[in-house]
Amino acid sequence: MLEGRDIWVSYPGVGAVLRGVTLRLRKGEVVALLGPNGSGKTTLLLTLAGLIRPERGEVLLDGAPLWGQLPEARRRIGVLFQDPDDQLFNPTVREELLFALEQLGLSEEEKRRRIAEVAELLGIDHLVGRPTHALSVGEKRRVALASILVYDPEFLLLDEPTANLDPSSAAQLVRIICSARAGGRGVLIATQDSDLALALADRVAVLQGGRVVWEGERLAPDLLEELKLARGRLSCGEQ
Ligand SMILES: Nc1ncnc2c1ncn2[C@@H]1O[C@H](COP(=O)(O)OP(=O)(O)OP(=O)(O)O)[C@@H](O)[C@H]1O
Numbered sequence: 001m002l003e004g005r006d007i008w009v010s011y012p013g014v015g016a017v018l019r020g021v022t023l024r025l026r027k028g029e030v031v032a033l034l035g036p037n038g039s040g041k042t043t044l045l046l047t048l049a050g051l052i053r054p055e056r057g058e059v060l061l062d063g064a065p066l067w068g069q070l071p072e073a074r075r076r077i078g079v080l081f082q083d084p085d086d087q088l089f090n091p092t093v094r095e096e097l098l099f100a101l102e103q104l105g106l107s108e109e110e111k112r113r114r115i116a117e118v119a120e121l122l123g124i125d126h127l128v129g130r131p132t133h134a135l136s137v138g139e140k141r142r143v144a145l146a147s148i149l150v151y152d153p154e155f156l157l158l159d160e161p162t163a164n165l166d167p168s169s170a171a172q173l174v175r176i177i178c179s180a181r182a183g184g185r186g187v188l189i190a191t192q193d194s195d196l197a198l199a200l201a202d203r204v205a206v207l208q209g210g211r212v213v214w215e216g217e218r219l220a221p222d223l224l225e226e227l228k229l230a231r232g233r234l235s236c237g238e239q
């Protein structure tokens with residue numbers, strides 16, 4: 001289990017953006033993290049991944065402090081960054097996919113097999129030889145996801161994974177998340193996409209102002225309205 005306990009994080013000049021957040025992610029479950037812009041979703045994901053150190057509270061991986069298990073624990077936790085440009089830093093897609101595998105001491109054949117498998121899973125075979133900087137944003141997001149799935153971490157922390165995805169890529173992402181859950185992986189999704197949360201999540205947590213203001217299994221539509229998370233029908237309003 002990956003667990004944040006009473007997490008407090010501040011940024012200089014901004015103040016506390018996480019104010020005592022507790023959140024558990026078990027293996028074999030999908031948790032959706034909803035909340036308005038600036039509510040602290042990304043900060044919480046990065047903290048659970050061990051990329052931000054909280055000033056109060058702690059992150060536990062299988063009951064022991066995550067901080068003491070780094071850097072080895074990094075390969076157990078895969079983070080999909082909200083901005084794919086923060087994730088991709090290798091010149092080509094192939095090198096991006098190889099990067100994490102190089103640390104695992106796998107044979108050349110096994111590395112080739114894993115890359116072919118993940119490229120097929122995400123429908124990015126045609127992109128493998130391409131330079132990463134010239135990909136479209138949606139292509140970058142799929143490559144970024146592939147660069148995590150290729151090393152098969154136990155926990156997947158996905159920040160706005162459906163942003164910029166076309167409908168069929170989004171449907172493919174949902175299938176990938178379901179199969180990760182079936183394979184015993186724990187998946188945390190920070191999202192504005194309440195449809196995605198309703199369709200997939202075993203549990204939903206709602207962040208507002210750096211606190212979990214609601215957590216539960218069933219996110220009823222009227223509760224979405226109440227928490228101001230429902231998109232509703234977009235219109236120009238009264239003219
Ligand atoms: N590196 C940083 N330095 C200073 N302030 C930051 C930094 N990162 C985030 N913040 C601020 O912290 C607050 C929480 O940001 P965060 O990115 O965690 O929110 P979020 O819920 O992910 O928002 P969004 O829905 O827009 O992705 C915001 O007010 C943001 O401006």
Ligand SMILES: [Mg+2]
Pocket residue numbers: 041042043082159
């Ligand atoms: Mg964010």
